[in-house]
Amino acid sequence: MLPSPGLPSFDYVRPETPQEVARLLFKSNGDARLFMGGTDVFVRMRDGFYAPKILIDVKHLPGMREIAFGKRKGLTIGAAVDMNSLARHPAVAEHYSVLFEALNSVASYQLRTRATMGGNLCNASPAADTAPAALVLEANLVLRGRRGERIVPITGFFTGPGKTVMKRGEFLLRIEIPSLPKGAVGRYLKLGRNAHGDLAIAGVAVLGYPDRKAKSKHRFRIALASVAPTPIRVPEAEEILASSPITPEVIEVAAVAAMETARPIDDVRSSASYRKAMVKNLTRRAIESVLDGLRVE
Numbered sequence: 415m416l417p418s419p420g421l422p423s424f425d426y427v428r429p430e431t432p433q434e435v436a437r438l439l440f441k442s443n444g445d446a447r448l449f450m451g452g453t454d455v456f457v458r459m460r461d462g463f464y465a466p467k468i469l470i471d472v473k474h475l476p477g478m479r480e481i482a483f484g485k486r487k488g489l490t491i492g493a494a495v496d497m498n499s500l501a502r503h504p505a506v507a508e509h510y511s512v513l514f515e516a517l518n519s520v521a522s523y524q525l526r527t528r529a530t531m532g533g534n535l536c537n538a539s540p541a542a543d544t545a546p547a548a549l550v551l552e553a554n555l556v557l558r559g560r561r562g563e564r565i566v567p568i569t570g571f572f573t574g575p576g577k578t579v580m581k582r583g584e585f586l587l588r589i590e591i592p593s594l595p596k597g598a599v600g601r602y603l604k605l606g607r608n609a610h611g612d613l614a615i616a617g618v619a620v621l622g623y624p625d626r627k628a629k630s631k632h633r634f635r636i637a638l639a640s641v642a643p644t645p646i647r648v649p650e651a652e653e654i655l656a657s658s659p660i661t662p663e664v665i666e667v668a669a670v671a672a673m674e675t676a677r678p679i680d681d682v683r684s685s686a687s688y689r690k691a692m693v694k695n696l697t698r699r700a701i702e703s704v705l706d707g708l709r710v711e
């Protein structure tokens with residue numbers, strides 16, 4: 415039983431310009447909050463974790479709902495693009511399969527008509543499913559503040575559970591994903607308590623591509639969700655896969671390295687020890703699957 419059913423009251427504000435948004439966010443010093451799909455915000459308000467006096471709607475601002483793709487420039491995703499629209503974009507399925515799989519692993523189709531990748535990243539849950547994909551795709555986040563825009567690489571965006579480097583007055587405008595190395599193949603494997611609609615016990619994104627300079631002739635990027643205070647890359651495992659010919663034994667060593675990098679907690683979804691074991695299994699399976707894809711290419 416909720417202490418006070420329904421949402422607390424708030425003012426709805428729809429500023430005309432990004433400058434106005436930044437000013438309002440700065441001035442309100444925590445009393446105002448942005449929302450995109452609201453699938454995190456409204457749940458947290460209902461449960462009493464957030465009580466913003468003002469909710470700021472920015473979905474109508476230029477570029478917020480746009481998706482653009484160019485072979486050289488890569489993929490640009492407005493912060494307010496819902497996950498279903500993004501997953502439906504032909505470039506996402508064709509070039510960014512790891513993102514496609516991550517998007518489709520979030521909750522349900524119904525929820526994804528509202529939920530955005532922008533909100534998923536800004537919410538900064540360690541379990542955010544699109545975060546490992548963004549990490550292996552080396553996405554850049556374009557933030558807008560009172561003094562203009564700045565670009566933050568996703569690797570430096572998360573600072574703790576629910577925390578990011580966004581400063582007072584800043585908000586996310588768009589996500590920029592560079593074009594990928596030739597022949598890249600990606601996978602996202604997620605384990606939840608049920609097949610659909612649950613947050614991850616563990617999630618593993620793997621991106622692999624041919625690289626003649628690597629001893630193994632391949633490079634891999636690996637990132638994990640739900641097994642550390644933030645989503646993380648696992649450079650130790652990546653290095654193992656680059657530095658000697660890839661055999662089942664080498665894959666196993668890399669999977670163990672990923673497991674050892676993970677620092678999970680016990681919670682309602684899983685024990686920490688089970689999470690660790692699942693990181694190893696999912697990492698091994700994802701690497702094997704990416705390798706199969708690379709051999710077919």
Ligand SMILES: Cc1cc2nc3c(=O)[nH]c(=O)nc-3n(C[C@H](O)[C@H](O)[C@H](O)COP(=O)(O)OP(=O)(O)OC[C@H]3O[C@@H](n4cnc5c(N)ncnc54)[C@H](O)[C@@H]3O)c2cc1C
Binds near residue numbers: 450525531535541584
């Ligand atoms: C039933 C259910 C199931 C779910 N299952 C999953 C799941 O399987 N996987 C998963 O990863 N998540 C899941 N979630 C969580 C949630 O749906 C996602 O995190 C979603 O992507 C959030 O997007 P949104 O657009 O709704 O964000 P919102 O709720 O609108 O915003 C999320 C947070 O980001 C901030 N924010 C939003 N946009 C911006 C911006 N442009 N600039 C700065 N800050 C901003 C908001 O202030 C808020 O703190 C689930 C939620 C529910 C209710």
